[in-house]
Amino acid sequence: MRVRAIAGRIINQLRHDKRTMALVLAAPLIVLTLVYFVFQTNGQTFTVSVINAPKDMVSEMKSNDDYDITVRHDSKKDAVGAVRNGEAEAAVSADKDCSRVKIYLDGSNASDAKVIRAVIEQSAAAVVRDNAKDAVHDLKKTMAKNPAAPDIDIEMSEPDITAKYIYGSEDGSFLDSYGAPLIGAIIFFFVFLIAGINFLNERKGGTLERILSTPAKRSEIIAGYVLGFGALAVVQTIVLTLFVVYVLGMTMEGSIAAVLLINILTAVAALTLGMLLSTLASSEFQMMQFIPLVILPQIFLCGLFRLSGGWDIAGHFMPLYYTADALTAVMVKGLGYSDIALDAVVLAGCAVLFMALNAGFLKRQRAI
Amino acid sequence: MKTVELSGVCKAFGKKQILHDVDLGIESGEIFGLLGPSGCGKTTTVKIIAGILSPEKGSVKVLGRSMPDLKIMGRMGYMAQAAALYPSLTAYENLSFFGKIYGLKGSELAERIDHAAGIVGLGDELKEAVSAYSGGMMQRLSLAIALLPDPDVLLLDEPTVGIDPVLRAEIWQELRKLADGGSTILITTHVMDEAVKCGRLAMMREGRVTAEGTPEELINRSGKNNIEEAFIYYGSGEHESQSDSGQNNQSAKA
Ligand SMILES: Nc1ncnc2c1ncn2[C@@H]1O[C@H](COP(=O)(O)OP(=O)(O)OP(=O)(O)O)[C@@H](O)[C@H]1O
Ligand SMILES: [Mg+2]
Numbered sequence: 001m002r003v004r005a006i007a008g009r010i011i012n013q014l015r016h017d018k019r020t021m022a023l024v025l026a027a028p029l030i031v032l033t034l035v036y037f038v039f040q041t042n043g044q045t046f047t048v049s050v051i052n053a054p055k056d057m058v059s060e061m062k063s064n065d066d067y068d069i070t071v072r073h074d075s076k077k078d079a080v081g082a083v084r085n086g087e088a089e090a091a092v093s094a095d096k097d098c099s100r101v102k103i104y105l106d107g108s109n110a111s112d113a114k115v116i117r118a119v120i121e122q123s124a125a126a127v128v129r130d131n132a133k134d135a136v137h138d139l140k141k142t143m144a145k146n147p148a149a150p151d152i153d154i155e156m157s158e159p160d161i162t163a164k165y166i167y168g169s170e171d172g173s174f175l176d177s178y179g180a181p182l183i184g185a186i187i188f189f190f191v192f193l194i195a196g197i198n199f200l201n202e203r204k205g206g207t208l209e210r211i212l213s214t215p216a217k218r219s220e221i222i223a224g225y226v227l228g229f230g231a232l233a234v235v236q237t238i239v240l241t242l243f244v245v246y247v248l249g250m251t252m253e254g255s256i257a258a259v260l261l262i263n264i265l266t267a268v269a270a271l272t273l274g275m276l277l278s279t280l281a282s283s284e285f286q287m288m289q290f291i292p293l294v295i296l297p298q299i300f301l302c303g304l305f306r307l308s309g310g311w312d313i314a315g316h317f318m319p320l321y322y323t324a325d326a327l328t329a330v331m332v333k334g335l336g337y338s339d340i341a342l343d344a345v346v347l348a349g350c351a352v353l354f355m356a357l358n359a360g361f362l363k364r365q366r367a368i
Numbered sequence: 369m370k371t372v373e374l375s376g377v378c379k380a381f382g383k384k385q386i387l388h389d390v391d392l393g394i395e396s397g398e399i400f401g402l403l404g405p406s407g408c409g410k411t412t413t414v415k416i417i418a419g420i421l422s423p424e425k426g427s428v429k430v431l432g433r434s435m436p437d438l439k440i441m442g443r444m445g446y447m448a449q450a451a452a453l454y455p456s457l458t459a460y461e462n463l464s465f466f467g468k469i470y471g472l473k474g475s476e477l478a479e480r481i482d483h484a485a486g487i488v489g490l491g492d493e494l495k496e497a498v499s500a501y502s503g504g505m506m507q508r509l510s511l512a513i514a515l516l517p518d519p520d521v522l523l524l525d526e527p528t529v530g531i532d533p534v535l536r537a538e539i540w541q542e543l544r545k546l547a548d549g550g551s552t553i554l555i556t557t558h559v560m561d562e563a564v565k566c567g568r569l570a571m572m573r574e575g576r577v578t579a580e581g582t583p584e585e586l587i588n589r590s591g592k593n594n595i596e597e598a599f600i601y602y603g604s605g606e607h608e609s610q611s612d613s614g615q616n617n618q619s620a621k622a
Pocket of ligand 2: 449
């Protein structure tokens, strides 16, 4: 009853605060749309400047199923120049048998560079494969003619490819791999901040004290917050998921129920952490100061970016890491509940820990 | 039996000792005033009685039970010095929220809200957001919330600040009615014409209760003409220097 009263009040407060609600619901859509367009590549046209390459390789490139590749022929100097000033996305030079391929890339758009590099590598590999097949075929023919022929080692060579990034570096990905963790990060961010600020105002404005002067139990207060902001997380998850799936066309392999479960657990961990840290803040601005301390490191370490050893381990200490892992598992890989059980348990564990700490803080105020 | 009973209550914030050995007893059906200069510890005392601050030493009993006690808290109304409200909610939503927290529901909740809002003179304004309220309106709403549970014990920390004289008279009438009905009311105030309306008063100074009695008793004992002078007498430490000198005289005689 009291739990519902507190949850209802939180929902009422959110309802009255139209601006915050608009921000909470619309801002993430804008962010996701931006991510979508910035990293959009499928069906795009790329221009490759060929310095020299066997005909087979060029036709391989042109016949790529996923991307439109336009080929132009330049001298080495012109080719690099074309990449540099954006006329071409890549330049390539390969020797006759494609055993040596050199690619010059514009890495300033990391995901484009990755795509074009893959296309060129595939084409070179295809040529090498065909050549090898032909060679084996010829060899077999010769051997059939001459039964006394000695054993010959047949060596299949992989093309030796070196890629040189003219700008930027190799990393980069698409909405399909960014989208899922991003949804988790967005929910964590907003719930953390709004719940933290709400609880801060409750302490500063004296309403928490007033609630503590009634028969409300500490557990009821915390549960009320969980229920109220849990509802916010549900609404946000539904809006975000529908948007990325139906508007942006992101693949959604697994069940929406599993996504909801993970996002609710994420929201509970975020809101209890927000409540906890709000006891260290004395103003809304001080609450904002936790963003670079609590939110940004989690976003960097949660698995959105490929990390080297030590940092990857650090990521394991962040709740958002488990959110990102589980959401990727469900939304991208289409895995089921058993595969996200560990993530769910860790998130729930974080939430329980933060709740217990919150109850401890409230106990300092009122002994029971 | 005393409704509110404090004995030997000590409270410190950090190293600063705020209350020293406070003893207070309030009978049921009494309007009890707590007076004293700003910063003397009135609010701290009220919060300790409300159960939202715990003293380091001493015992606090309300209706025979040691505080904090959830059962008793359901029978207490507390109005903080600063109007503790949710500004983004309407006044009605504020009332309804705290009513539910007190365990009221359905038609009983609606009736209690009507009754409490009526006492403080809030009607159509209940639909408005509290952020659009004037200071006095917020104070009245805050008082209405304290009245919601139909409390046996009512703790009011400067309830009539910013409330106009007409409404103040009405509120006092209502408080008297509640007290006549057996409720116990503790009120802190800096307004002297309110102090004289209290059945009994306690004067505080620097975290100690320096005098206790009916307004007349305090005026007589201090040898002054009115309660205002008595307040200054007990609040400024004048009487301590006198009793000190009295002790000095005694020790001089001995
Ligand atoms: N949370 C706190 N932390 C530290 N000191 C505090 C705290 N609350 C009150 N104090 C100190 O305790 C003393 C008594 O405060 P209290 O609010 O009880 O005074 P008061 O008698 O109600 O004053 P006023 O008439 O101005 O309301 C003050 O000196 C104040 O500085
Ligand atoms: Mg005070």
